[in-house]
Amino acid sequence: MQKPFTIGLIQMRMEEDGSANLAKAQAMLEKAAKQGVQVACLPELFRSPYFCKTEDHTIFDLAESIPGPSTEALAKTAKQHGMVIIASLFERRTAGIYHNTSVVLDADGKQAGIYRKMHIPDDPLYYEKYYFTPGDLGFKAFDTKYGKLGQLVCWDQWYPEAARLTAMQSAHVLFYPTAIGWHPAEKEEFGVAQADAWETIQRGHAIANGVYVAACNRVGFEPSPNKEGRGIEFFGNSFVADPFGRILAKASSDKEEIITAVCDPKTQEQTRRWWPFFRDRRIDAYGGLTERFGK
Amino acid sequence: MQKPFTIGLIQMRMEEDGSANLAKAQAMLEKAAKQGVQVACLPELFRSPYFCKTEDHTIFDLAESIPGPSTEALAKTAKQHGMVIIASLFERRTAGIYHNTSVVLDADGKQAGIYRKMHIPDDPLYYEKYYFTPGDLGFKAFDTKYGKLGQLVCWDQWYPEAARLTAMQSAHVLFYPTAIGWHPAEKEEFGVAQADAWETIQRGHAIANGVYVAACNRVGFEPSPNKEGRGIEFFGNSFVADPFGRILAKASSDKEEIITAVCDPKTQEQTRRWWPFFRDRRIDAYGGLTERFGK
Numbered sequence: 001m002q003k004p005f006t007i008g009l010i011q012m013r014m015e016e017d018g019s020a021n022l023a024k025a026q027a028m029l030e031k032a033a034k035q036g037v038q039v040a041c042l043p044e045l046f047r048s049p050y051f052c053k054t055e056d057h058t059i060f061d062l063a064e065s066i067p068g069p070s071t072e073a074l075a076k077t078a079k080q081h082g083m084v085i086i087a088s089l090f091e092r093r094t095a096g097i098y099h100n101t102s103v104v105l106d107a108d109g110k111q112a113g114i115y116r117k118m119h120i121p122d123d124p125l126y127y128e129k130y131y132f133t134p135g136d137l138g139f140k141a142f143d144t145k146y147g148k149l150g151q152l153v154c155w156d157q158w159y160p161e162a163a164r165l166t167a168m169q170s171a172h173v174l175f176y177p178t179a180i181g182w183h184p185a186e187k188e189e190f191g192v193a194q195a196d197a198w199e200t201i202q203r204g205h206a207i208a209n210g211v212y213v214a215a216c217n218r219v220g221f222e223p224s225p226n227k228e229g230r231g232i233e234f235f236g237n238s239f240v241a242d243p244f245g246r247i248l249a250k251a252s253s254d255k256e257e258i259i260t261a262v263c264d265p266k267t268q269e270q271t272r273r274w275w276p277f278f279r280d281r282r283i284d285a286y287g288g289l290t291e292r293f294g295k
Numbered sequence: 296m297q298k299p300f301t302i303g304l305i306q307m308r309m310e311e312d313g314s315a316n317l318a319k320a321q322a323m324l325e326k327a328a329k330q331g332v333q334v335a336c337l338p339e340l341f342r343s344p345y346f347c348k349t350e351d352h353t354i355f356d357l358a359e360s361i362p363g364p365s366t367e368a369l370a371k372t373a374k375q376h377g378m379v380i381i382a383s384l385f386e387r388r389t390a391g392i393y394h395n396t397s398v399v400l401d402a403d404g405k406q407a408g409i410y411r412k413m414h415i416p417d418d419p420l421y422y423e424k425y426y427f428t429p430g431d432l433g434f435k436a437f438d439t440k441y442g443k444l445g446q447l448v449c450w451d452q453w454y455p456e457a458a459r460l461t462a463m464q465s466a467h468v469l470f471y472p473t474a475i476g477w478h479p480a481e482k483e484e485f486g487v488a489q490a491d492a493w494e495t496i497q498r499g500h501a502i503a504n505g506v507y508v509a510a511c512n513r514v515g516f517e518p519s520p521n522k523e524g525r526g527i528e529f530f531g532n533s534f535v536a537d538p539f540g541r542i543l544a545k546a547s548s549d550k551e552e553i554i555t556a557v558c559d560p561k562t563q564e565q566t567r568r569w570w571p572f573f574r575d576r577r578i579d580a581y582g583g584l585t586e587r588f589g590k
Contacts, residue, residue, distance in 0.1 A: 119577060121575065138580055155575065159577075160455030160458075160459065161455075161576070161581050161584060162577075165584065168586070169589040193540075196540070201498075201503055204495055207453070208454070208499075245492045245495050246488055280415065282456070283587055284585075285434070285460075288434075288460050288463065289585075290578045290581050290582055293463050294463040294464040
């Protein structure tokens with residue numbers, strides 16, 4: 001059985017300047033490595049402010065190829081520290097096809113795999129359907145030096161189907177790089193409930209699948225370019241839950257920080273023996289899940 | 296749009312005598328009706344102590360046909376109070392086929408439908424695979440006078456697939472009659488985490504599906520007939536969550552009581568507009584859910 005390994009979530013505030021974000025990410029990754037982190041995850045689209053707050057053709061200039069400048073820089077960081085790095089990037093696949101993509105760089109700096117975000121949101125100030133072509137690689141978990149790592153991104157976290165299909169690939173952990181925040185006008189009335197629902201449904205995935213779940217969000221207020229709704233206050237609260245749904249580590253709602261937790265495949269084994277949900281799935285009766293809705 | 300309606304969960308302690316349990320259920324249902332409850336749900340297998348703590352051929356004598364004595368008695372209660380009643384029964388379908396079945400009795404006393412528990416557990420002191428043939432009716436929601444009511448039972452609550460397929464039938468509420476408790480030897484170390492996981496995963500179903508969730512458990516310590524592991528302390532904690540996953544009402548862990556909550560289809564409508572998860576499901580990519588596990 002795989003040995004226990006330490007994961008670290010890099011909760012960042014993004015600067016306007018893309019180079020500054022890469023430099024900050026590398027500095028925080030180095031710090032994480034010194035703390036014993038073996039698998040590190042960056043927030044969603046960490047190279048820039050969250051650009052989907054408006055629809056603007058020129059923003060596609062931010063996209064890059066994979067492999068490309070970000071993965072080359074981070075591959076060096078990964079190799080230098082012998083650390084797996086999960087990086088969420090704005091991928092330019094070809095002219096007119098862009099994806100919201102997670103790249104897994106193994107501890108030797110080699111690319112272990114990529115996952116292209118499957119569920120694409122579209123909501124005021126989160127105009128992602130404009131930027132991102134839905135992923136066509138399916139749900140993915142990749143073998144790395146330390147463990148098998150399931151890759152999902154943000155909006156995927158609201159879909160039990162995504163968690164299940166990724167866990168079914170023997171993932172030890174489901175990683176969710178995230179960019180979720182409060183609309184200032186909604187925060188007072190719904191802020192607590194929104195952050196709580198976000199955490200609860202992901203803890204639910206941990207429980208349903210007997211798998212660790214790690215969600216890495218950004219922090220900080222980012223104004224809206226066109227003043228629509230003022231902007232978004234990204235609410236941090238990055239966390240790691242164990243296969244029983246218990247929170248092992250949790251970050252603040254407003255500070256840059258690194259949180260760490262140990263993932264032990266033995267805990268996963270024991271949890272699934274106690275609550276053997278996979279044994280009893282009614283796979284003969286789940287065909288309707290490929291329908292949009294009932295009659 | 297359907298009007299708001301009030302649901303009530305009847306959290307009971309079971310007596311040895313089956314008639315006493317029926318009488319107590321009817322008394323509590325009457326009390327609930329006087330409190331304005333329009334849809335009431337009883338705990339799983341409310342006619343008897345939880346009999347699956349041991350494997351014994353003679354216990355099949357407890358099973359009854361549907362319609363049968365329990366539904367006849369409860370149909371009268373339903374009609375008398377103009378109240379929908381959800382009753383969980385040990386169903387004898389024919390010689391050698393028994394089910395763990397939920398019956399929905401409409402406000403006029405007529406049977407709105409039955410659901411036969413799809414996911415059957417088997418765990419020390421919960422030897423359900425011995426007693427219950429897995430349901431073959433699929434997942435079900437039934438139209439009633441007050442709303443469309445999704446029917447699930449206990450172990451189903453650990454399966455996001457079951458919640459999804461039931462919600463996809465336009466259910467306003469997912470009901471889970473339940474019999475879950477602590478093994479005395481595990482309670483101190485794991486009791487809190489177990490009850491919390493049980494609630495969390497079901498709140499997750501509410502959030503994922505934008506649907507009300509109502510879980511009705513029993514309370515009380517029931518000894519094990521063969522002294523194995525002493526017995527089970529059923530932990531109550533019956534609750535109703537709204538489509539945002541917020542707890543609207545919650546019962547104690549050890550007392551008989553009725554909890555009530557209002558279900559408003561407008562809240563469901565608004566929640567799904569704000570978080571339109573159904574819109575973005577990747578139904579082209581969910582085929583693997585009918586597999587047992589990955590390669």
